[in-house]
Amino acid sequence: MNVDLSVVIPVYNEEQGLAALFARLYPALDALGIPYEVLFVNDGSRDRSAALLREQFQKRPEVTRVILFNGNFGQHMAIMAGFEQVRGRRIVTLDADLQNPPEEIGRLVVKMDEGYDYVGSIRRMRRDTAFRRYASSAMNILRERITRIRMTDQGCMLRAYSREIVDAINECREVSTYIPALAYTFAQRPVEIEVDHEERAAGVSKYSLYQLIRLNFDLVTAFSLVPLQLFSLAGMIISLLSILFVGYLAVRRLLIGPEAEGVFTLFGIVFFLLGIALFGIGLLGEYVGRVSQQVRQRPRYLIQAVLEQREAEAALLRPAPATPERDGSAPG
């Protein structure tokens, strides 16, 4: 069977919201009238999410597949794992928390039919805390300046990608990445549409302030060397100026003799330079940390089990009574 649409949904501790998600997602997809599949990736949830996904798989085995991770590898790794398994011609990503209504998927598909290979989305009336909104608009501005990625609303995960883009993403071995931005770099004809945004239906946000900061560092360092280059440039200019300054002090020492005054000015300058040096070391660390992660080439995630109908089997006996399970941990 040719799958027209694959929907990839990362799930991490979403037991409270999953029932509502199933209740809205499946009717919305059925209504499209195209062959589809839903691929849930359980990112090592510690609640009943895995059990609920298994139940849902048993209810709709012909259109549902579930990847169970061995631990928590993060939202973007979960989506990556989904991408490596999808069979669809077009792929849509969606959060499990119903902040983006599944009913909007149809509009993304229509856009793809018009010939676009990347459909981004902009949240109409974003329903998040004021802090999240301000912080992310600041990050948007920074990203626009230092990368070539043009997105109005980088945080919205409801997006559609063509098979070609997803294949290209599957070629990437990177560990810390940001899928919408990575996909954008491969897009030939991107477009954006406005979508609705709702408050989280149930459960809590999985991102703490710290994790949001980490995610934004990923976004910047994965797509731009500008911070590093700016710093090394600034470092060079400043060290040049300091050499001039030391020369000037030496000349003064020779012409005027020793001066005790002005010691604090000197302290000020030293601390300023120290501050810049420390910041630079930290910035270097951000890149070096990623380089070392990358050279280690560890598996990016571990799959415990995949729940799916084997393709041949699905074709033979549809609707299938048995729901075989493919077990074993295959490193990704």
Ligand code: UDP
């Ligand atoms: N998520 C995940 N692994 C994580 C964190 C989040 O798979 O480590 C999933 C989560 O279940 C949800 C989506 O990623 O489907 C977005 O998370 P959340 O809604 O908490 O983020 P926010 O909307 O607050 O940015």
Ligand code: MG
């Ligand atoms: Mg959310």
